[in-house]
Amino acid sequence: MQLAISIEEAVEMIPDGARVMLSGFMGVGTPDTLVRALAASGKKDLTMIVNDAARPHTGVGPLVRARCVRKFIGSHIGLNPDVQDQMREGSLEVELVPQGTFVERVRAAGVGLGGVLTPTGLGTRIAEGKQTVEVEGRTYLLEPPLRADFALIAARTCDYVGNLSYMLSATNFNPIMALAGDVVIAEPEEIVPVGVIPPDAVKTPGIIVDHVIKRAS
Amino acid sequence: MQLAISIEEAVEMIPDGARVMLSGFMGVGTPDTLVRALAASGKKDLTMIVNDAARPHTGVGPLVRARCVRKFIGSHIGLNPDVQDQMREGSLEVELVPQGTFVERVRAAGVGLGGVLTPTGLGTRIAEGKQTVEVEGRTYLLEPPLRADFALIAARTCDYVGNLSYMLSATNFNPIMALAGDVVIAEPEEIVPVGVIPPDAVKTPGIIVDHVIKRAS
Amino acid sequence: MKDILDFTEMDPKEIIARRVSLEIRPKSLVNLGIGIPTLVSDHLDESMGVFFQSENGVVGLGHRPPEGMTDRHLTDAGGTTVSAVPGASIIDSAFSFGLIRGGHLDLTVLGGLQVDARGHLANWMIPGEFVPGMGGAMDLVTGARKVIVAMMHTAKGRSKIVPACDLPVTSQRRVDLIVTELGVMQPRDDGLHLLETGPGVTVEQVQAATTAELIVTGTVPEMDLSRTI
């Protein structure tokens, strides 16, 4: 299929019940157009793998408000009352993961590692029921890889072969999530000819990007 | 201590018997001046953690030829006859690690993870005697972190606060090893004022670089 | 740096922030949590060469940009638009938590819901009431070289420094220092030591406001907030 697709084609591609990874930190570095289009389309039962619940109108917020999300996997939900409400009423399942563990679990899935051995969370409630592994006399929590059917990411710049670069703190989870979705769809702010992003400035090689949201013509 | 130090000060800092991580791939991206100065100083019993043995006059080669190295930990030694000779005569111990496992072990040490769970090496000679861990029905080899007393790295550009950028395939292990040495010493090709390397182009934040080899005045 | 004469008149949050700022070493890498911890950077001189990191990947956070110059691509971990200092760098989230968990972060200053006499911090959920989530806090408390809890001593009249946390803890790691407007406390093997009192506050007043038992050795000095760093 084409590298450049329309927002409608992207929305079409994602079925109800899909596991969807979404980049961004408090909505910064999130593919907002894709999120809004998905929310408007009335998708159901999505599992959203995203660092934080942002606020009702940023980040994953619009998808939560439109009740598209059945399960949320991330590290922070404190600033989105919709999530607190839907969690209390039982319509939204929330799995909280420490942020450093979250990003390493995504990375492990993306780079073919079997899991994450981290000291974070040991001796806390989130360690309950989880396997621990001892290495050289120290104990670590074993956390499994976190993979998704789709990774929806946001880039500052994209070139004609899909190479991506990011800008400032909008970088965050984007380069990592780009590795961990079976289908990777990027929403860039601008699309430029090959060579405009120098090889050393490419943060995500285009070869791992499946689709890029095309410009409105 | 000062960020900018002389090559003599750097050599002085590294004792006999130290565990030293050295960047580069077949000698590309290796801090060559540091290596030559260390070799000339007659250090003894170093453990060198370096991807490959390069050739006799590149990469870690000069240190091997000067018989400074007691143990080599890396993935490839096929193009350095000195290593083959010293290994046969028993004066050089060699621990071979698959390259992907090698870099993840270095990274694990640098980012505070307890080890690496990898499918690589399972069912081969290098898995002998090693622990395996099962995650979600799949078996992985558990490989411990790889840390060093010193990480000697090479950068293309360094600014006044130690921010580093690299160039093309001379990047390789540099950004990872910069995280995994108790003392990190960088040999840059050029030193520029703060701001010349834009924030998005910095590959190693200066805050984790202990020393930079100063220019000859 | 702010120039203040009568510290007993100072805003309690500013007392905390100023006292914490004295713990920061030149050229160190520091992560400040949201709330009171964020105020700490106001008390530091830029010549110290301290770099502030935020979980979202900025090394070298700066204050607010000039009027009209904010850009949503650059925020701190609270989502507030910020600037970057000269020499700042950007790292992705995996690298950012690599710094935190890997021992590269010299200091983190975090708020808390409770801290107990063993030095355990609770700051990520109130079961049955409100679950904000841990965000980066579990990694920060577990991985930073030094952890300071900076918070008001009480909430709704109740001590936040308790014998043992009844809220879920953030880490099994003992925090290094607790700074409130009433005092500076340090959890050690034998219990919670009161090292300093707040401006105009007596040892008895601190103990009266604290349900955890405080260990007092000799004369407890008052915080020296006039000290410059």
Place this chain on the structure above:
Amino acid sequence: MKDILDFTEMDPKEIIARRVSLEIRPKSLVNLGIGIPTLVSDHLDESMGVFFQSENGVVGLGHRPPEGMTDRHLTDAGGTTVSAVPGASIIDSAFSFGLIRGGHLDLTVLGGLQVDARGHLANWMIPGEFVPGMGGAMDLVTGARKVIVAMMHTAKGRSKIVPACDLPVTSQRRVDLIVTELGVMQPRDDGLHLLETGPGVTVEQVQAATTAELIVTGTVPEMDLSRTI
């Protein structure tokens, strides 16, 4: 692409490289080992949009730079100075092996010391003789979506395709295809199938040069090296 008429006169290594090149899909990510595998890219048209990756972090390796333009900062995994194609990108070693182990690499073509009837490859050491080390080979064989072994059928008159490797294997993963100048073989559950013979070579000649037992089903076609990709 080279234009050749009589393939029986072709250099054996070029036969192998050309046959392997027919396995490469447009727009795929491919890693070529040193030696014969490196020759494969000569047989591909740039319009296919294939990206060649090398372990040292280049995605988009190109051929030799113009005379006088080589730079030691840009080499392939063999340490040879190369160029980069338009659209190339640079990644660090952790990212590079992340691509390899994480299933992002569509194909790797590797040389071998031995391959056996189960499809196990041995290519990293000859105990007691020579220990080059595995470099990236163990990760490549374990992680690539498709693994092709490209090598001469025999070495010093002895079959390199054996019933069971006596050299230490590189991975427990079964390789997908074996291409030599004498034929194309595929290890399957029931054994090693001979799928094609080399130019001017008979099935009997292949079996005679092979210590592993070859399974032959029906008529075995000759490699179609005139095919363009």
